[in-house]
Amino acid sequence: MKNQLLARLENLKWNKFHTHVSLALGIAWMLDSFEVTIIGNIIGVFKDKWSLTEYEQSWILSVWFIGIMIGSYVLGYLADRFGRKRLFLITLTLYGTFTLLSAFSWNYESLLVLRLLTAIGVGAEYAAINAAISEFIPTKYRGKANAHVMNFWSLGPILAALVTLVVINSLPLEWGWRIAFGFGALVSLLALIIRRYIPESPRWLIEQGELEAASKVVEGIEKAQASTERFVVRGKKKANTASIWKQTKELVTKYPGRLALGSLLDFSEAAGYYGIFAFMPIFILPEINVSANFVPFFYLIANIGGLIGGLIVAYLLERIGRKKTVPLFYTLAAISVVLLAVSTQTHSWGWVLAAFTLATTFANGSWISAYVTFAEIFPTHLRSTGIGLSVAFGRLGGVISPIMLTAIATSAGIEAALCVLSAFWLIGAFAMVPWYFKGVEGKGTSLENMTKAGSTAS
Secondary structure, three states, X not given: XXXXXXXXXXXXXXXXXXXXXXXXXXXXXXHHHHHHHXXXXXXXXXXXXXXXXXHHHHHHHHHHHHHHHHHHHHHHHHHHHXXXXXXXXXXXXXXXHHHHHHOOOOOHHHHHHHHHHHHHHHHHHHHHHHHHHHHHOOHHHHHHHHHHHHHHHHHHXXXXXXXXXXXXXXXXXXXXHHHHHHHHHXXXXXXXXXXXXXXXXXXXXXXXOOHXXXXXXXXXXXXXXXXXXXXOOOOOOOXXXXXXXXHHHHHHHHOHHHHHHHHHHHHHHHHHHHHHHHHHHHHHHHHOOOOOOOHHHHHHHHXXXXXXXXXXXXXXXXXXXXXXXXXXXXHXXXXXXXXXXXXXXXXXXXXXXXXXXXXXXXXXXXXXXXHHHHOXXXXXXXXXXXXHHXXXXXXXXXXXXXXXXXXXXXXXXXXXXXXXXXXXXXHHHHHHHHHHHHOOOOOOOOHHHXXXXXXXXX
């Protein structure tokens, strides 16, 4: 019966269910990117309000990644233990609650604590969403669908730019940033309502021995129907009761190559992507004398480029495969950062905007291709934990990069810092070399066959 259920999932044609689940899960990425970008848009307000130094501004961004580390690893494990659906709802509740409370921050320290707690909720989204979208979608659509879900990220900065232009810039400074956080909480509530109709992952249910429940979910997908019925595993046939340490040990001992690939790809993109978005408002935009009112336009235009980059990657992943697409985009991201350094020397906002847009295009394509790749290389019972552990390690790049780049820019100049940022992207390109020769190509390969591959791919 297990093989029959998996075959039914694989043989499905795209229908309304797949569209619904993609939209519902994609909203989470939009929320995360909205949060990251809105902070970049309003960090100047906090600087003036609380007389913050450049290092204190960097910590507002870095503490976010610490929370992502905790949430992705710990709650990612819980998604393997208790199911994807329950974590979908818990994570959005955490995010919505603490982002709303962030609107009431009364000093620098309270803002840091509330951003940390918000990030823990968002961190779990990284693991649960990437696991679920891979498990719901048939192989022939998986790469493209996962990439399109990830590409919702680009809509977050666009939304943040519009909120900044329409709301923050038209209100007193004391109220504008609070309204922005409140807007994020409202969007999370709407996403929570939509998510109630996503069923439990049928592949996860099969792993728990819940074949009858899995069959009902598959039947619903075949009929393009959603359900709110399935929350917990009632059977005791094969329930996953392994501790987080046991899950981690299995990943480290049985799948070290896969875990290393996911961790290095995520470290590279986190350091590169978040590094540039932390660096822009603190150093580059002031260097070229961009006014605060014009900053949102930079993010708006650049992230339209990011949206295009995601669309290109979605096409290439199923056209030339993961093994070629991932290193290609990481290398192009590294080159584009060097071009950004060159454009900064011109002190022309036009050239800087063009280079920033190009860098965002390739950066977005890089991390999207990476997530699609390492979300499908772990077995189902370890998938969410594996993704979460990769993201947790990778967020170290997000913590280190803004602080390191700030120190280098202060002591050696902006161009030197951007050269280091370029090197961060090359880590991901080099990480793909062993996988290119010995790993499994995800294009056209089912999730089950991805994990049945030889030991050289482990």
